[in-house]
Amino acid sequence: MGEEYGRVVAVREFDPNKDRDRVEAVERICEVGPSGKLSLFTDLLGDPICRVRHSPAFRMLVAEIGQEIVGMIRGCIKTVTCGKKLSRNGNNSHFIEPVPVYTKLAYILGLRVSPSYRRMGIGLKLVNTMEEWFRDNGAEYSYIATEKDNLASLMLFTNKCGYSKFRTPSILVNPVFAHRISLSQKITIIQLDPSDAERLYRRCFATTEFFPRDIRSILNNKLTLGTFIAVPSGSFSPDTWPGSDLFLSDPPESWAVISVWNCKEVFTLEVRGASLVKRTLAKMTRIVDRALPFLQLPSIPNFFRPFGFHLMYGLGGEGPEAAKMVKALCGHAHNLAKQRGCGAVVTEVSCCEPLKLGIPHWKMLSCAEDLWCIKRLGEDYSDGSVGDWTKSYPGLSIFVDPREF
Structure with a gap:
């Protein structure tokens, strides 16, 4: 619960039986992506949580004022490679090979706030509530993907939520x-x-x-x-x-x-x-x-x-x-x-x-520099140690998880 500008904002779990139509209505009025570019339009299956339900652990929250849904957020948690260390091969102690270092990583996507209710702290409340769930489930890092010219999103995550710019892949x-x-x-x-x-x-x-x-x-x-x-x-x-x-x-x-x-x-x-x-x-x-x-x-x-x-x-x-x-x-x-x-x-x-x-592609439809931002949620308990992943240098390649695209 929270009160913003005299209005009580409740953040709760998404209920597909009663929230689906209202969530889809908010999705339709929220512009995602600049004019002339590819933009998320609608959920084909009529299930707003379908983009994360294939992940090992996932959750969707909605923000509500009275009986009106004014925002939503999705999140999921998985274990990924955050670096590598050198280890001696068990069969040949003279041969040293790189082995992966894993960490528990959370991902935020689908943050939406109805245009009529923006700049009221609703987005921040949704992010904070989702991060509490991440921490409770052992996530060590959280990251988000946004467009580099989406100033409102960047201000929220980098200025208010403690995220930092991390990787700039190309779509x-x-x-x-x-x-x-x-x-x-x-x-x-x-x-x-x-x-x-x-x-x-x-x-x-x-x-x-x-x-x-x-x-x-x-x-x-x-x-x-x-x-x-x-x-x-x-x-x-x-x-x-x-x-x-x-x-x-x-x-x-x-x-x-x-x-x-x-x-x-x-x-x-x-x-x-x-x-x-x-x-x-x-x-x-x-x-x-x-x-x-x-x-x-x-x-x-x-x-x-x-x-x-x-x-x-x-x-x-x-x-x-x-x-x-x-x-x-x-x-x-x-x-x-x-x-x-x-x-x-x-x-x-x-x-x-x-x-x-x-990779063949059309520049007019592509995004030369997507932006991933990351935040360290707690101490690094990864399988091995790479220090603070948020401060690491990028490698030549990344593995993009299709469940989160």
Whole structure:
């Protein structure tokens, strides 16, 4: 309970049976994202908590004045890699290998306050209440993602809540065209089963920052459409694939991997604020692309009404041709998204990710510098010690959890 400007504000647990319609009404009137960019539009499933319910521990709170819901917040907790330490291999004491250092991390998303009730401390009250739950459940750090030009959000989290700027990844968006993308004959793409994909990720990416300890549950989630590895043609095929362990013992010179998450089943996006002229021109590109698909012309999907998208996550690879392998995987993901009626393929990577050059995207739809802010909630009880994670230098890569996108 709290009283702001003479009005009693109650913060309580979200009740899907009585709160869903009122929460969705607040979502609709809260602008998320600048005009002309991709912005969260509506929850396709009619379940406001669906974006975090796939996480190990999650919660949603609402702020209420009288019988009116005026704000909401979502949060979840998981265990992730926050660094690495060197350890001697048990079978060979002379061989030193890096091993992951884990920490319990909380994530805040979906903070909304009705425009009529802003600057009343409601957002701060929601954040403080959620952080109490984080601490009670052993979270050592909390982080949020926001746009760098969202001054109101930055002021709240950095000035009032004690968060600091931490990482600046890039969100890359590529439209799904009316034609399929032709893939290189020099590259073979193989789909891995979830257990094989897990072994590959744990061996290659377990020390990558933000790598989730429960990667198995993500790969086995019904929203993961598959994990795909690209290799030079002639090296392996689906019939001769030896499994990740044997593959990694003698890999080809270059290879790459991604997984695909079906965000279309969670929420939809739309582009707002486009003029009639831009809408008409975009429609013409689709008409031409459908009429002459062999020309492979880039067309603009109908982004001006709600559409679904797929998220590529777990991107990685090695070798001088790895970026080309990534490009082929992105083409495969595009064709999968087209088959499923999506409007875009999206990924988020570290700003200094070496494989970023292989990811096709449109700058006008992408965000070159997203902003993650972090806060230390208490003492560091992580599995091993990296000191204060909030003061650590960024690595080349990050592992973006699709459950929180």
